[in-house]
Amino acid sequence: xxxxxxxxxxxxxxxxxxxxxxxxxxxxxxxxxxxxxxxxxxxxxxxxxxxxxxxxxxxxxxxxxxxxxxxxxxxxxxxxxxxxxxxxxxxxxxxxxxxxxxxxxxxxxxxxxxxxxxxxxxxxxxxxxxxxxxxxxxxxxxxxxxxxxxxxxxxxxxxxxxxxxxx
Amino acid sequence: xxxxxxxxxxxxxxxxxxxxxxxxxxxxxxxxxxxxxxxxxxxxxxxxxxxxxxxxxxxxxxxxxxxxxxxxxxxxxxxxxxxxxxxxxxxxxxxxxxxxxxxx
Amino acid sequence: xxxxxxxxxxxxxxxxxxxxxxxxxxxxxxxxxxxxxxxxxxxxxxxxxxxxxxxxxxxxxxxxxxxxxxxxxxxxxxxxxxxxxxxxxxxxxxxxxxxxxxxxxxxxxxxxxxxxxxxxxxxxxxxxxxxxxxxxxxxxxxxxxxxxxxxxxxxxxxxxxxxxxxxxxxxxxxxxxxxxxxxxxxxxxxxxxxxxxxxxxxxxxxxxxxxxxxxxxxxxxxxxxxxxxxxxxxxxxxxxxxxxxxxxxxxxxxxxxxxxxxxxxxxxxxxxxxxxxxxxxxxxxxxxxxxxxxxxxxxxxxxxxxxxxxxxxxxxxxxxxxxxxxxxxxxxxxxxxxxxxxxxxxxxxxxxxxxxxxxxxxxxxxxxxxxxxxxxxxxxxxxxxxxxxxxxxxxxxxxxxxxxxxxxxxxxxxxxxxxxxxxxxxxxxxxxxxxxxxxxxxxxxxxxxxxxxxxxxxxxxxxxxxxxxxxxxxxxxxxxxxxxxxxxxxxxxxxxxxxxxxxxxxxxxxxxxxxxxxxxxxxxxxxxxxxxxxxxxxxxxxxxxxxxxxxxxxxxxxxxxxxxxxxxxxxxxxxxxxxxxxxxxxxxxxxxxxxxxxxxxxxxxxxxxxxxxxxxxxxxxxxxxxxxxxxxxxxxxxxxxx
Numbered sequence: 001x002x003x004x005x006x007x008x009x010x011x012x013x014x015x016x017x018x019x020x021x022x023x024x025x026x027x028x029x030x031x032x033x034x035x036x037x038x039x040x041x042x043x044x045x046x047x048x049x050x051x052x053x054x055x056x057x058x059x060x061x062x063x064x065x066x067x068x069x070x071x072x073x074x075x076x077x078x079x080x081x082x083x084x085x086x087x088x089x090x091x092x093x094x095x096x097x098x099x100x101x102x103x104x105x106x107x108x109x110x111x112x113x114x115x116x117x118x119x120x121x122x123x124x125x126x127x128x129x130x131x132x133x134x135x136x137x138x139x140x141x142x143x144x145x146x147x148x149x150x151x152x153x154x155x156x157x158x159x160x161x162x163x164x165x166x167x
Numbered sequence: 168x169x170x171x172x173x174x175x176x177x178x179x180x181x182x183x184x185x186x187x188x189x190x191x192x193x194x195x196x197x198x199x200x201x202x203x204x205x206x207x208x209x210x211x212x213x214x215x216x217x218x219x220x221x222x223x224x225x226x227x228x229x230x231x232x233x234x235x236x237x238x239x240x241x242x243x244x245x246x247x248x249x250x251x252x253x254x255x256x257x258x259x260x261x262x263x264x265x266x267x268x269x270x271x
Numbered sequence: 272x273x274x275x276x277x278x279x280x281x282x283x284x285x286x287x288x289x290x291x292x293x294x295x296x297x298x299x300x301x302x303x304x305x306x307x308x309x310x311x312x313x314x315x316x317x318x319x320x321x322x323x324x325x326x327x328x329x330x331x332x333x334x335x336x337x338x339x340x341x342x343x344x345x346x347x348x349x350x351x352x353x354x355x356x357x358x359x360x361x362x363x364x365x366x367x368x369x370x371x372x373x374x375x376x377x378x379x380x381x382x383x384x385x386x387x388x389x390x391x392x393x394x395x396x397x398x399x400x401x402x403x404x405x406x407x408x409x410x411x412x413x414x415x416x417x418x419x420x421x422x423x424x425x426x427x428x429x430x431x432x433x434x435x436x437x438x439x440x441x442x443x444x445x446x447x448x449x450x451x452x453x454x455x456x457x458x459x460x461x462x463x464x465x466x467x468x469x470x471x472x473x474x475x476x477x478x479x480x481x482x483x484x485x486x487x488x489x490x491x492x493x494x495x496x497x498x499x500x501x502x503x504x505x506x507x508x509x510x511x512x513x514x515x516x517x518x519x520x521x522x523x524x525x526x527x528x529x530x531x532x533x534x535x536x537x538x539x540x541x542x543x544x545x546x547x548x549x550x551x552x553x554x555x556x557x558x559x560x561x562x563x564x565x566x567x568x569x570x571x572x573x574x575x576x577x578x579x580x581x582x583x584x585x586x587x588x589x590x591x592x593x594x595x596x597x598x599x600x601x602x603x604x605x606x607x608x609x610x611x612x613x614x615x616x617x618x619x620x621x622x623x624x625x626x627x628x629x630x631x632x633x634x635x636x637x638x639x640x641x642x643x644x645x646x647x648x649x650x651x652x653x654x655x656x657x658x659x660x661x662x663x664x665x666x667x668x669x670x671x672x673x674x675x676x677x678x679x680x681x682x683x684x685x686x687x688x689x690x691x692x693x694x695x696x697x698x699x700x701x702x703x704x705x706x707x708x709x710x711x712x713x714x715x716x717x718x719x720x721x722x723x724x725x726x727x728x729x730x731x732x733x734x735x736x737x738x739x740x741x742x743x744x745x746x747x748x749x750x751x752x753x754x755x756x757x758x759x760x761x762x763x764x765x766x767x768x769x770x771x772x773x774x775x776x777x778x779x780x781x782x783x784x785x786x787x788x789x790x791x792x793x794x795x796x797x798x799x800x801x802x803x804x805x806x807x808x809x810x811x812x813x814x815x816x817x818x819x820x821x822x823x824x825x826x827x828x829x830x831x832x833x834x835x836x837x838x839x840x841x842x843x844x845x846x847x848x849x850x851x852x853x854x855x856x857x858x859x860x861x862x863x864x865x866x867x868x869x870x871x872x873x874x875x876x877x878x879x880x881x882x883x884x885x886x887x888x889x890x891x892x893x894x895x896x897x898x899x900x901x902x903x904x905x906x907x908x909x910x911x912x913x
Contacts, residue, residue: 001169002169002170002171003169003170003171003175004169006171006175010175010179010182013179013183014179014182014183014186017182017183017186017187017206018186020186020190020202020203020206021186021187021189021190021193021194021199021203021206022190026196026198026199029199029202030198030202033202033205033206036183036206036209037205037209040183040209040212040213043176043179043213043216044213044216044233046171047176047216047217047219047220048220049216049219049220049230049233051230052216052230052233052234055234055237056237059237059238059241060205060209060237060240063241064205064240064241064244067244067245067248068198068201068202068244068248070248071198071201071248071251071252072198074252074255075197075198075251075252075255075261077259077260089192089193089894089895089898090193092898092902093188093189093192093193094189094193096192096898096901096902096905097185097186097188097189097192098185099905099909100185100188100901100905100908101181101182101185103905103908103909103912104181104184104185105178105181106912107908107912108174108177108178108181109174113173113174113221113222114222115173115221115222116221116222116223116225118225120219120220120227121225121227124227124230127227128227128230128231128234131227131228131231132231132234136231139235143235143238143239146238146239146242147238147241147242149242150241150242150243150245150246151242151245153245153246153249154245154246154248154249155249157246157249157250157252157253158249158250158252158253158256160256188901191894191897192894192897192898192901193894200894263892263893263894264892264894266891266892266893267890267891267892268891269889269891270889270890270891270892
């Protein structure tokens with residue numbers, strides 16, 4: 001049963017990802033990205049990470065994808081519909097990526113993963129919160145700073161200079 | 168067998184990663200590149216969570232890491248998109264292969 | 272007096288220097304100073320003569336000119352009887368010529384220079400006869416040659432005169448080569464060049480005879496040049512281009528006698544070397560006969576006398592070759608006076624009628640009495656008529672030849688004597704007797720002034736009486752004075768021989784009388800009958816043509832060849848070297864441009880090309896870099912498995 005769900009979700013995710021990287025219309029790509037992210041959230045649920053699924057939807061879909069769509073709309077050009085969306089190094093990239101994929105699968109299959117028989121803690125959220133505040137408190141703080149810096153950075157970068165306003 | 172095994176999830180991760188790389192290398196639109204990067208992030212996160220469930224379920228370290236990934240992805244998306252805005256403002260177009268001022 | 276004999280040549284030298292540097296503008300002073308100097312020399316010479324009479328020991332004054340370890344070359348003066356006699360001859364004739372020239376050269380624009388040259392010549396000749404070493408003789412020999420050249424070409428505006436001077440100088444120079452060579456061999460063989468030393472060496476028997484005789488023969492070759500012996504005789508007739516007093520002094524009495532003098536000095540070698548003796552005598556004989564034969568048919572008064580001189584010199588050389596030291600010297604002594612007289616007389620005639628051609632003269636006897644008479648006396652003397660000087664000296668020659676058993680040479684001498692008598696009287700009759708052939712010239716003819724006729728008279732007296740010194744019946748005559756060795760030269764007076772020679776001379780005169788005075792035998796028919804011989808003689812045996820073709824023209828051709836060679840080859844080489852250098856520069860420039868610059872530029876070009884190629888990796892495109900990185904990563908992974 002789970003396997004079936006998995007295959008469904010994985011299929012949707014893969015196909016959507018493929019759409020994301022190949023569609024000519026960037027807007028459609030963005031929409032397919034949304035779909036991919038949703039599928040990934042579903043995968044998380046399957047993996048027993050409910051909180052993470054929720055966070056994924058909230059942050060990724062809710063914020064990041066919206067941001068991207070905003071960016072798309074703000075940088076949209078009229079003629080971009082006729083413009084080629086993939087550059088000239090498609091073939092070597094495709095080849096390499098395929099090679100990479102084959103190698104990865106090969107590695108993954110060959111590796112003897114040390115599977116553990118333990119179970120995950122039942123209360124996911126609780127456990128995550130506890131960990132964040134105790135074991136991973138430093139990374140937690142650092143990430144906060146990263147967010148702060150990113151915030152400042154984004155503002156600074158996209159600020160209009162005084163000379164530009166005078167044009 | 169009706170349960171997906173670790174391998175399934177890992178392969179899914181690999182697929183997403185490969186596609187993400189492909190998109191990174193081939194997309195002309197800068198935002199497209201950023202979207203491909205999101206794919207990469209997600210693939211990595213799937214891997215982490217899968218490992219958290221099947222290999223080290225006690226510490227939930229994988230999930231914690233996945234949270235961090237999402238956070239950093241957000242930050243990166245913010246900064247990246249502001250750069251894209253700046254590019255658009257200065258060059259009136261965001262085709263990545265046109266941004267080659269560092270060439271010889 | 273003999274101790275100061277070294278002064279004798281210096282008086283004329285002083286004259287030369289003074290005239291050249293001070294007196295040249297003043298004609299009178301120049302000539303009078305020259306004359307007084309030479310007269311002074313003459314006086315001192317007489318003093319020397321008397322002293323040598325009294326004291327026959329030769330006087331020497333030497334100093335070392337060159338000396339190093341085993342080689343000495345002393346030079347100095349050597350005065351013996353021969354020298355004393357020569358001094359008299361030279362100074363007397365020179366003084367008379369100096370005086371005569373006052374009249375002959377009057378009005379010549381280069382009057383002073385003429386006297387300067389005469390003085391220089393006199394100095395050189397006197398030095399020559401006083402020299403005690405063959406080396407010193409050579410020095411004066413060359414000086415004499417120089418002054419001869421200067422005087423022959425005195426009127427150098429005339430091309431023939433300039434050419435004659437050149438011819439004389441070149442011919443005698445070729446002969447002088449022999450002199451020099453002989454001198455060198457002599458010094459090498461005998462270790463000495465001094466006359467008395469050499470004679471002593473030969474007498475002692477220690478001399479290397481072959482070498483010495485070779486040296487002697489070579490030195491004789493030089494003598495042949497100066498004395499115009501065969502085959503070097505060609506210059507003397509041409510030398511008649513010079514002024515007549517010059518011909519009288521240099522080419523009759525003195526310079527040409529220098530060769531005879533040298534041969535006499537070489538007597539020591541002649542006496543011990545049969546080869547040399549025969550060589551010398553033969554050349555003398557050939558010359559005597561040949562020159563006399565040419566003189567038979569010439570028409571230029573001076574040319575006839577020139578050939579006569581050559582012939583008489585031949586006599587002297589011949590008899591010297593046969594060992595007749597005294598005879599040769601004696602003939603030289605008498606010949607100087609009558610030949611000088613003949614030339615001066617000819618000069619007088621030329622001065623009067625302004626032509627040299629005897630065919631245009633005639634009947635001058637009535638117009639020029641003194642000249643005519645003195646000329647007659649000289650002609651008789653040279654023909655050997657008793658009791659004039661020439662008779663005694665010629666007879667001495669015949670006697671020595673006969674006594675020595677050299678009958679062939681005696682015959683040659685007698686034949687030449689016949690010819691001499693004939694051509695002299697032909698000359699006399701055509702010039703002074705008969706009807707004048709050129710009436711205009713005859714009308715203008717007049718006797719010469721006193722300064723010309725007085726020397727003629729003096730010489731005439733000498734031509735008669737000077738030879739009496741050598742009358743063979745005298746016990747202390749010429750033979751006991753001028754001799755070689757200790758013994759007095761004494762030859763038996765041979766009456767038969769004397770009569771024969773008188774007969775021969777007389778018949779020669781008679782034939783000339785018939786042909787040119789009585790005109791009973793026609794000269795023209797004789798000439799026509801013997802046309803080939805006549806032409807041969809008239810053209811002087813074609814000697815000049817022969818020399819021109821065989822020696823002179825080839826030399827010209829050779830010079831032209833050398834000139835062309837220089838132009839083509841040498842200049843070609845030089846220009847070729849220049850061209851080669853130019854080409855080499857061009858080649859180097861090409862090399863530099865192509866190879867060197869090519870390499871340098873090529874390096875730069877290569878760098879650029881390489882850069883251009885590699886530059887293309889810097890696309891500036893992010894995705895390219897990403898691709899490359901990713902490829903690298905995949906490769907690393909791949910390698911983990913391979």
